[in-house]
Amino acid sequence: MSALPLPDPQRAWAYRPASPLPGAAQGPLAGLTFSVKDLFGVPGWPLQASTRAPVPDPGPSPLVARLLALGASAAGKTHLHEIALGITGHNGHGGTEHPFWPGHVPGGSSSGAAVSVALEQVDFALGTDTGGSIRIPAAWCGVAGFKPTKDHPAWPTQGILPLSPSCDHAGPLARDVQTIARVHGALTGQPVHPAPWAGVRVGLWLPSGWVTPEVEAATHAVAAQVQALGATVEPVTFPEVLDAYSPTVLGEAAAVHRAALAQGDPPFLPFTLAALRQGAALTEAERGAAQARRAAYRAELDALFARAQVLLAPTVPCPPPLIGQEELALPGGPVPLRRAVLRLTAPFSLLGVPVVAWPSPTPFVGVQLVGRAGQDDHLLGLALGLEGAQ
Structure with missing residues (x-):
């Protein structure tokens, strides 16, 4: 419940204090405000992870403390898909709605984070991404x-x-890459500058039948933009990784929430509870097989980056679906919504490489710019260069 009742028809906010936590007056981020996904520990603020089940206390977040020390002010906490285990924004407090399309999902799990930024309630938002939860x-x-x-x-x-x-x-999430680059540069102490696209080898990952025609067209439009800036674009392939991703995430999530599961009937939503119990039931052999597949996918991605410096891919397979929609009609046939979305985003969180989610020219779909591990500043620089060319 918010400490200060303010209009919030999208149900984006989990907690808003009477006044923001102030940032340092002279810091490089002074004047910026940010929201905090309700997974981060903030002293004096509640942490519920948008569930009615009990959750462990993670202690205070050094990232929040660092941003405050750099001058940004924290406006409050935002809702998420329950315990971050989902892609739509559904939770035990009614769920979050799209900022501009009533009746549609905003995406998750960092649903309130995205809404707070899109509605210009804050300058940037802190989110988390385990399988696409910032990018979606x-x-x-x-x-x-x-x-x-x-x-x-x-x-x-x-x-x-x-x-x-x-x-x-x-x-972070923000309305533009420039703000994201400013926050990242303040945290690292190294400013991010626009990088040229000339000579950059781009691998276009656009699996046949996985996206709607408008998403395919939007992705090709961004490919044409980077080509116009001097990049070379070549189609690449990469497999679906959910056979490694899902056992990994569900097994680890069940361990995190072991105490709640021990209650027998904890008040998670039915999907969340079923997923956690599925994770708890995994055998050691099943978990080991998932890690072997993960290692194979990592080797395959490394080989891909030997050919391309950056990957360009759609972020989502479709525009925002309706609240409650569970299946997506795609050119390749109907697919469960969760699988249709995660198979585009999960590879890059499973394998730990940096990604910029870029809003494409088509409203409410987007593309991913994916870089090699450790090349965060260069990837952000390329995104800045693309943004500056608009």
Whole structure:
């Protein structure tokens, strides 16, 4: 419940104090405001992870403390898909609605984060991304997002209630890449500058039948933009990784929420509870097989980056679906919505490489710019260069 009742028809906010936590007056981020996904520990603020079930206390987030020290002010906490285990924004408090299309989902799990940015309630938002949870709501709400390299020192996951510790990332959403680059540069102490696209080898990952015609057209439009800036674009292939991703995430999530599951009938939503119990039932052999597949996919991605410096791919398979929609009609046939979305985003969180979610010319779909691990600043620089060319 908000400490200060303000209009929130989208149900984006989990907690808004009477006044923001002020940032340092002279910091490089002074004047900026940010929202905090309700997985981050903030002293004096509640943490519920948008569920009615009990959750562990992760302790205070050093990332929130660092942003405050750099001058940004924290406006409050935003809702998410329950415990971050989902892509739509559904939760135990009614769920979050799209900022501009009533009756449609904003994406998740960082649903409130994206809505708070899209509605210009804050300058940037802190989210988390385990399988696409920054990038999916960024695409469906028409904003930008950034998932850094796994374990990037500027974006610590300590003090965040985990979903899957080996896949979790912390990162920002904002209305433009320039703001994201400003925040990243303040955290690292190294300014991010626009990078040229001339001579950059781009691998276009656009699996046949996986996206609607408008998403395919939007992705090709961005490919044409980077070609016009001097890049070369070549189609590439990469497999679906959910056979490694799902057992990894569900097994680790069940371990995180072991105490709640021990209650027998904890008050998670039915899908969440079923998914956690599925994770708890995995055998050691099943978990080991998933990690072997993960290693094989990592080797395959490394081989892909030997040919391409950057990958360009759709972020989502379709415009924002209706609340409650569970299946998606695609050129390749009907697919469960969760699978249709995650197979585009999960590879890059499973394998820990940096990604910028870029809002494409078509409203509420987007593309991903994917870089090699550790190349975060260059990837952001390329995104800045693309943004500056608009």
